[in-house]
Every structure is written in C-alpha cells, then in structure tokens.
Amino acid sequence: MTATPNTTFDLVIIGGGAAGLAAALYASRQSLKTLVLTKDIGGQAARTPEIENYPGLPLMDGFDMMMLFKNQAEKFGTQIAFKNVASVSRAVNGKTFTVHTNDGDYAATAILLAFGLTPRDLGVPGEKEFQGKGVSYCATCDAPFFKGKSVVVAGGGPHAMEAAELLSKFCPKVYMVHKAKMLGGLAALKEKVKNTPNIELLLETEITEILGEKKVTAVKLQPAHSEGKEGTRTLEVDGVFVEQGYVVKSEWVQEWVEFDERQQIVINNMCETKTPGIFAAGDVTSHSYKQVVISAGEGAKAALTAYKYIQIQHGKRGVVAPDWGVAKK
Structure with missing residues (x-):
C-alpha cells in the first residue's frame, strides 16, 4: 500500500530501524493507522553482518533480521514510504502535527522520532557527488x-x-x-x-x-x-x-525536544519528549545502551505510550491490555 501525501495518520514514525519498525508493529496491532517515513530499512542494524544476541532468533545477518521486522509490521497494516523528512510543524488546528518531506506532507495525531544515528561523513570533495555511484x-x-x-x-x-x-x-x-x-x-x-x-x-x-x-x-x-x-x-x-562511526543529526527537531550534551533526544521512562504527542525511541535518544533488542523494546514501549495518548485525544480511556492473561476457551 502506497502512502499518499496529504493523508492523515494516527501515528507517523520517522525512521525505519529496529526501534521504528518495532514501534510500527505494535502501533498497527493496536489498530492505529501507522506510517513509517524512512530513507532505508533497518538503519544501523541492517549494516551489521552478524547478530547473535537477539532472544529467540539464531545467528542472523542484520539486514535479514530487519526485513523480518518490516514484513511483520506490514502484515498488520503499517505503510512505509521512502522519504527524506525536512521538518515537523503543528497544524493550524493545534491538535495534530504535519510532517514535511521532500515529496509532500503527512498529518498525524502523534509522531515518533526513531531516526537513529547518521553515518559520519568523510567530508572530502567528491563524497556527496558520488553517493550511490561508488x-x-x-x-x-x-x-x-x-x-x-x-x-x-x-x-x-x-x-x-x-x-x-x-x-x-x-x-x-x-x-x-x-x-x-x-x-x-x-x-x-x-x-x-x-x-x-x-x-x-x-x-x-x-x-x-x-x-x-x-x-x-x-x-x-x-x-x-x-x-x-x-x-x-x-x-x-x-x-x-x-565506515567512520555515527553522529546524531537531530537539529531539525530542536523546536520540539530537549537534547543532552551529545545532541541525543531526552526522553522519560515512557519515551515521551517535552512536547505532548511527540515521542522518541532508539539510538537517537538518551537511553544508555545501543543494542538492537533494546531499541526494539523502546520502540514497542513508545508505540504503546503513543497509542494511549491518541486514544485520550479521541476521548477514550487509552487502556493497553497485556499480551498475557486468561487463556481463551
């Protein structure tokens, strides 16, 4: 399913790495209309040749693991669009946000920032000119x-x-x-x-x-x-x-969030930023450990927190039921 610009979503997730894709899965399973805007699939995890510490999965190529994340999220209705996000603004009605991309705008009740880290440039002549050409x-x-x-x-x-x-x-x-x-x-x-x-x-x-x-x-x-x-x-x-490491490029959201000394987005233990309706998860945040399983868990938590926020905006209770409970008869 192709995401059409000027469409309104419950949740727009910016970033398609472990945190973003896990969040998309959890949001879609809660029946939220969910869009992932990303430059690629998998982020840093996809660049990891071998991941052997993800619970329940054998030693696996990172890109293959992220494709499993993507396919599972799409199975529950997540839409994914490959776009460069330029900025975020608050809609005129004051109740929703608008995400501005290189190819149209998308409205959302809530936004989840999960765009991770950006590869550090060499910063030499010819680098940008030959990206994708060698x-x-x-x-x-x-x-x-x-x-x-x-x-x-x-x-x-x-x-x-x-x-x-x-x-x-x-x-x-x-x-x-x-x-x-x-x-x-x-x-x-x-x-x-x-x-x-x-x-x-x-x-x-x-x-x-x-x-x-x-x-x-x-x-x-x-x-x-x-x-x-x-x-x-x-x-x-x-x-x-x-392959010179990664940096945080988060200046474009500085109006909406607070940063720590490393320009990472500051969140509380529920993945909330200083702005109600804007959440963050994964390596772009100030959480301590940069691991795939932790990013995925933070993404899931952020999605459920966003779900609760969205439900309250719609005048509902915003209750999140546990995965476990009394077995169905």
Whole structure:
C-alpha cells in the first residue's frame, strides 16, 4: 500500500530501524493507522553482518533480521514510504502535527522520532557527488554490487574491520585507510583482518578526495596530519565504503525536544519528549545502551505510550491490555 501525501495518520514514525519498525508493529496491532517515513530499512542494524544476541532468533545477518521486522509490521497494516523528512510543524488546528518531506506532507495525531544515528561523513570533495555511484555507507547492503572490483574502506574501528572482512569475500582487493597508527577494536577481529590476504592496511593515511566522472574511479591519499601535498598519491578503486562511526543529526527537531550534551533526544521512562504527542525511541535518544533488542523494546514501549495518548485525544480511556492473561476457551 502506497502512502499518499496529504493523508492523515494516527501515528507517523520517522525512521525505519529496529526501534521504528518495532514501534510500527505494535502501533498497527493496536489498530492505529501507522506510517513509517524512512530513507532505508533497518538503519544501523541492517549494516551489521552478524547478530547473535537477539532472544529467540539464531545467528542472523542484520539486514535479514530487519526485513523480518518490516514484513511483520506490514502484515498488520503499517505503510512505509521512502522519504527524506525536512521538518515537523503543528497544524493550524493545534491538535495534530504535519510532517514535511521532500515529496509532500503527512498529518498525524502523534509522531515518533526513531531516526537513529547518521553515518559520519568523510567530508572530502567528491563524497556527496558520488553517493550511490561508488560511495557507500553500508557494506552489508552493497558488497555484492562490487564483486570482482577493488574498493577502499575509510576507517579503522570495529565497523570498518567488519566491512573490510565482508568485502574481501567479494572483491579481489580491499584497502583499509585509517589515520591512526593502529586499528581499534577486539584483538581477534584485528588479527582476522591482518591475516586476510586481499586486505591491505594503509595506516597513518587519509583520503583527501574522491575522483571519477559518472562513477568512482580513484581516491587521492596523503599521509595523515601532513601539510600541503607532500606524499599525495592516487589509488585506483571502484568503490569507497565510509565506515567512520555515527553522529546524531537531530537539529531539525530542536523546536520540539530537549537534547543532552551529545545532541541525543531526552526522553522519560515512557519515551515521551517535552512536547505532548511527540515521542522518541532508539539510538537517537538518551537511553544508555545501543543494542538492537533494546531499541526494539523502546520502540514497542513508545508505540504503546503513543497509542494511549491518541486514544485520550479521541476521548477514550487509552487502556493497553497485556499480551498475557486468561487463556481463551
């Protein structure tokens, strides 16, 4: 089912990661008309090659797990639209909100912010121009498209090493470019990367520009922390995977929420923000642990809190029944 702009929903969820999709499932099961606005499916979880600590599920690829979340939410009526959200405003009637996207507006009685964290940019010329044309922020999603090609991974932390290890299964040559003298993360993972024949480490090195015409063809490298162009060289590659961690990009909702010192959205124990009708869940919030199972649980809690709010707005009691109880006869 396609979500049509200018449609009114009970709940609009901004973000399609673990928190957003779990919230969508719970909201839809409460018969709320629910829309998820997102750039992608799965968020950070989808970029995780292996998840082995989600209760009830075996070791699983993160993208596959998030597709299970998506399919289950859609089964109960959730609508999903791939849109870039620009801003949120309060409707003229004062009772609903309007979510403004790059392709139309959507009205909602309540909004759930679950847009997670954003990959940290390299911040070099050519990066934005070649996004989707050789520049990627998700090895799990895009590795198969680079089969038989040479790529470079920018970063030296756990995510970067996992990305390089995955890409080494598809690509004849994988370069890891990292500014520091050594990789950061678990010793076992570092050894695995160092012992993979087709992964070459370029430490104390940084990418200064991404080159190409219609797609990526090369990157410019120079020694880290050097001044001028001394030591600059060109490395021919077909793809650049940016794996330099994540940042919170939440400034666009600052009118409606409070932030902590890390620009994370402050919520109470019921996932409520300072604005009645606007809720938040997942990695974009100030909750302590960034784990898939916790984000999913927070998303479910936020959806039920939103359900109660919406029911009260409609003059109803807003009672949430437990999943367990007396067995049906």
